Amino acid sequence: MGKRSKNKSIGVAVSVVLASTSLLAACTSTKDGGTASPKPSATPAAEAGKYPVSTTETLTSWEQINTNLTTFVPNLADSPFGKQLEKETGIKVKYSHPADGQSKEQFNLLIASNNLTDVIEYDWNNSYPGGPEKAVSDKVIVPLNELIDKHAPNLKKLLQQDKELDKMLKTDSGKYYVFPMIRPDNGLVFRGPMIRKDWLDELQLPVPTTIDEWYTVLKAFKEKKNASAPFTAQYTNELNIQDAFIGAFKTANRYYIDDQGKVKYGPIDPQFKDALTLLRKWYQEGLIDRDFALNTDSKSLDNKMLSSASGATVGLLSGGMGRWMDSGKKQDPKFQLVAAPYPTLKKGERAFIGQRDFKFNPAASKAVTAAAKNPELAVKWLDYAYSEKGALLFNFGIEGESYTMENGKPTFADKITKDPKYNLQQMVSQYTKPNGPFLGDSRKSFNTYKEQDEAIQIWEQTDAGKHVMPMFITPTVEESKEVAKINTAISSYKEEMFVKFIMGKEPIDKFDEYVQRIKTMGSDKVVKIYQDAYDRYNKR
Amino acid sequence: MTVMNQEALTSPIGNKKPRALGLLLDIRKNKLLYVMLLPVLLYYTVFHYAPMYGAIIAFKDYSPRLGILGSDWVGFEHFETFFTGAYFWRTIKNTILISFYELIFGFPAPVILALLLNEVKHSLFKRTVQTVTYMPHFISLVVICGIVKDFTSREGIINDLMAWFGAERSTFLLEPEFFRTVYVSSGIWQHIGWGTIIYLAALTGIDPEQYEAARMDGAGRWKQMLHVTIPGIMPTIVILLILETGRMMNVGFEKIILLYNPGTYETADVVSSYVYRVGLQDFNYSFSSAVGLFNSAVNFTLLVFSNWLSRKLNDTSLW
Numbered sequence: 092m093g094k095r096s097k098n099k100s101i102g103v104a105v106s107v108v109l110a111s112t113s114l115l116a117a118c119t120s121t122k123d124g125g126t127a128s129p130k131p132s133a134t135p136a137a138e139a140g141k142y143p144v145s146t147t148e149t150l151t152s153w154e155q156i157n158t159n160l161t162t163f164v165p166n167l168a169d170s171p172f173g174k175q176l177e178k179e180t181g182i183k184v185k186y187s188h189p190a191d192g193q194s195k196e197q198f199n200l201l202i203a204s205n206n207l208t209d210v211i212e213y214d215w216n217n218s219y220p221g222g223p224e225k226a227v228s229d230k231v232i233v234p235l236n237e238l239i240d241k242h243a244p245n246l247k248k249l250l251q252q253d254k255e256l257d258k259m260l261k262t263d264s265g266k267y268y269v270f271p272m273i274r275p276d277n278g279l280v281f282r283g284p285m286i287r288k289d290w291l292d293e294l295q296l297p298v299p300t301t302i303d304e305w306y307t308v309l310k311a312f313k314e315k316k317n318a319s320a321p322f323t324a325q326y327t328n329e330l331n332i333q334d335a336f337i338g339a340f341k342t343a344n345r346y347y348i349d350d351q352g353k354v355k356y357g358p359i360d361p362q363f364k365d366a367l368t369l370l371r372k373w374y375q376e377g378l379i380d381r382d383f384a385l386n387t388d389s390k391s392l393d394n395k396m397l398s399s400a401s402g403a404t405v406g407l408l409s410g411g412m413g414r415w416m417d418s419g420k421k422q423d424p425k426f427q428l429v430a431a432p433y434p435t436l437k438k439g440e441r442a443f444i445g446q447r448d449f450k451f452n453p454a455a456s457k458a459v460t461a462a463a464k465n466p467e468l469a470v471k472w473l474d475y476a477y478s479e480k481g482a483l484l485f486n487f488g489i490e491g492e493s494y495t496m497e498n499g500k501p502t503f504a505d506k507i508t509k510d511p512k513y514n515l516q517q518m519v520s521q522y523t524k525p526n527g528p529f530l531g532d533s534r535k536s537f538n539t540y541k542e543q544d545e546a547i548q549i550w551e552q553t554d555a556g557k558h559v560m561p562m563f564i565t566p567t568v569e570e571s572k573e574v575a576k577i578n579t580a581i582s583s584y585k586e587e588m589f590v591k592f593i594m595g596k597e598p599i600d601k602f603d604e605y606v607q608r609i610k611t612m613g614s615d616k617v618v619k620i621y622q623d624a625y626d627r628y629n630k631r
Numbered sequence: 632m633t634v635m636n637q638e639a640l641t642s643p644i645g646n647k648k649p650r651a652l653g654l655l656l657d658i659r660k661n662k663l664l665y666v667m668l669l670p671v672l673l674y675y676t677v678f679h680y681a682p683m684y685g686a687i688i689a690f691k692d693y694s695p696r697l698g699i700l701g702s703d704w705v706g707f708e709h710f711e712t713f714f715t716g717a718y719f720w721r722t723i724k725n726t727i728l729i730s731f732y733e734l735i736f737g738f739p740a741p742v743i744l745a746l747l748l749n750e751v752k753h754s755l756f757k758r759t760v761q762t763v764t765y766m767p768h769f770i771s772l773v774v775i776c777g778i779v780k781d782f783t784s785r786e787g788i789i790n791d792l793m794a795w796f797g798a799e800r801s802t803f804l805l806e807p808e809f810f811r812t813v814y815v816s817s818g819i820w821q822h823i824g825w826g827t828i829i830y831l832a833a834l835t836g837i838d839p840e841q842y843e844a845a846r847m848d849g850a851g852r853w854k855q856m857l858h859v860t861i862p863g864i865m866p867t868i869v870i871l872l873i874l875e876t877g878r879m880m881n882v883g884f885e886k887i888i889l890l891y892n893p894g895t896y897e898t899a900d901v902v903s904s905y906v907y908r909v910g911l912q913d914f915n916y917s918f919s920s921a922v923g924l925f926n927s928a929v930n931f932t933l934l935v936f937s938n939w940l941s942r943k944l945n946d947t948s949l950w
Contacts, residue, residue: 199914202914203916219914220914220915229694326892381785381802381805382784382785382802382805384805384892384893384894385780385784385802385804385805385892387892575914575915576915579908579909579915580716580717580718583718583893583896583908584717586893587893587894587896587897589893590892590893590894591894594805594894596807596894612717
């Protein structure tokens with residue numbers, strides 16, 4: 092950009108200047124872009140861990156904004172939370188938010204245009220091609236080891252106390268690259284099968300636990316309750332029945348880890364054929380939503396769940412179950428959803444896989460970019476979220492306003508829980524950050540119904556811990572490139588065939604051909620790469 | 632505009648003088664005209680030609696951090712990946728088929744509507760029809776696709792109608808065999824009114840005396856349309872057709888992406904939507920620009936070819 096002023100003095104027509112400078116900028120940025128090293132800050136570094144920091148600098152942050160919050164304000168800085176965070180840390184932050192539903196494209200553009208903000212909150216493990224190692228070697232983000240060591244005492248303490256967390260946060264070469272979102276113990280399981288209990292009671296059926304029982308129930312829903320789509324699910328490239336019905340066949344709809352600790356690609360397992368056969372049969376009998384492939388947004392799912400077109404789904408704890416109970420009970424006081432255990436083939440078996448996340452959630456973690464003018468300040472700002480006071484703010488908001496301390500236990504105030512107009516999720520979004528890099532607090536619960544508390548306990552009863560592949564294993568740069576190249580073709584083809592097999596547009600006999608094709612596309616290579624990365628992870 | 636400039640530029644070439652000299656003389660003669668041309672030239676240079684240098688990333692292993700010039704050369708690797716890829720023929724076939732149907736059904740639609748409107752003498756009715764038909768043109772594509780989804784859904788109006796006639800309900804957007812029909816017909820619905828405007832304008836340019844003469848010769852409404860109206864707007868039709876052919880490979884990816892799903896990839900996945908999935912979503916910029924470049928090359932060839940063909944056949948052409 093330094094070239095711009097020189098060019099202006101030449102005094103040609105404005106458009107010419109614009110054209111040539113943008114060209115020049117494009118050329119020169121490649122040269123100094125690579126060597127740009129963070130300059131030492133002008134303001135003297137305050138003592139680590141002391142807040143508020145006295146600084147006149149402003150940080151910039153790119154992060155998604157909670158859609159609930161956008162009901163009230165367009166920018167996080169304008170929310171009570173944003174203002175309070177600024178007050179407590181003493182650091183002013185300018186936030187930019189991608190439009191809802193377009194964060195992936197906008198993140199990619201951000202990287203491609205090289206217009207980086209100081210910190211970026213995104214899934215650096217799975218959305219940056221090549222993963223964190225590549226992001227660091229591309230000089231898009233900076234390794235945080237030294238910065239954490241010197242300026243982030245709170246996170247450092249956590250890492251020293253919790254070796255498992257420490258292992259999750261490092262790359263194989265030992266680099267820290269994000270400030271993590273750390274889930275509390277009770278926040279690891281939040282999705283599973285759920286079913287209309289009021290219907291079950293009316294039909295005198297128990298909550299189904301096996302595939303056969305599910306069949307009976309769905310059939311009854313269809314015949315006796317006139318449900319047009321007894322089972323439905325939101326379809327976002329991975330049909331959400333993924334864990335539930337496919338897991339019963341001891342496989343998964345993606346890469347997973349088998350009992351021997353080997354990485355496998357579920358969709359080409361022989362058992363997967365059985366799972367497909369089942370889903371196809373259910374589809375043909377009208378037990379599965381005939382339009383499932385079109386349920387790409389939550390709106391159509393809401394409609395079906397609330398209009399009694401569907402009586403069962405696999406969904407989220409608060410965003411699904413809680414929300415539907417709220418609206419459902421308004422129409423019909425008897426409306427009741429309960430969690431069903433992840434189904435198995437034989438009664439009494441423990442489910443092979445289910446939803447279970449890890450303590451570290453890479454999807455909402457913040458990295459410091461190479462463009463940060465004052466990375467130390469950014470790190471100080473981020474570290475606040477792991478301090479005792481900071482964690483309270485991120486989890487519960489402002490004391491006396493959004494929560495009160497009762498016997499040392501923070502409790503949301505009536506203002507939050509009993510708002511006549513807005514629901515809990517919406518109110519809470521103004522005072523806290525529901526997702527993001529901070530230390531989650533197990534005392535925080537959004538459950539408003541006892542069914543939700545029970546749901547966590549029911550959905551927890553799986554062997555998912557053993558079988559879910561961690562999202563933060565770190566293949567090398569070369570490996571990641573290879574994976575990216577192969578996986579796009581595979582997942583595109585798998586998805587197409589998955590829908591076709593279930594809808595009966597492709598005979599199930601073609602399964603072997605389909606497996607063969609995926610193998611020629613290179614699935615074995617990907618399995619090998621993931622296996623190596625997983626082994627390295629275990630050895631960290 | 633471009634047609635006129637072209638004429639201004641090429642007219643002196645007919646003289647015996649050498650080209651460069653002729654151009655210089657012409658510039659001296661028509662100084663003001665050339666000054667008026669400047670902003671246009673500048674616009675094209677800055678916004679259309681300058682960015683073209685970015686197309687070289689098709690031959691490189693582009694990494695944003697290294698920049699366009701700093702990335703490594705890889706030659707034709709990305710083109711090879713595309714040509715040998717599993718989806719090459721399918722995306723090409725889908726692109727061509729959708730464009731072809733749009734050309735066959737979509738292109739004549741506004742012409743027919745314009746001809747029909749031309750015969751309407753009741754001006755209020757005519758205006759109402761025009762307003763109603765060009766309204767959808769102004770609705771955002773996202774909304775249009777939402778409407779299309781609602782209309783074609785299992786409980787939608789089209790199924791209601793079909794069920795009324797005793798047909799079985801189906802979800803059109805889940806059936807690969809219906810995708811092109813839905814795509815093309817919704818396109819016609821959206822753009823038919825807008826498309827008629829240019830033809831209606833061309834219609835006003837036809838000399839009324841021709842109609843009188845035709846009537847004197849005993850031509851009825853039908854014959855008048857056949858022998859006066861249609862030949863009168865033929866040059867407009869041909870020019871628009873040539874332009875349309877040049878866009879053959881450019882099926883808009885927005886609409887495809889808003890309407891397709893894995894179940895209909897088979898017929899719906901076109902080059903641009905494939906490029907979008909692979910390129911923008913998976914960060915493969917070099918690959919997608921290679922495909923884009925290939926696409927433009929095909930477009931360019933088609934345009935030149937159809938222009939040549941049209942000049943041969945009926946003396947109307949862009950250049």
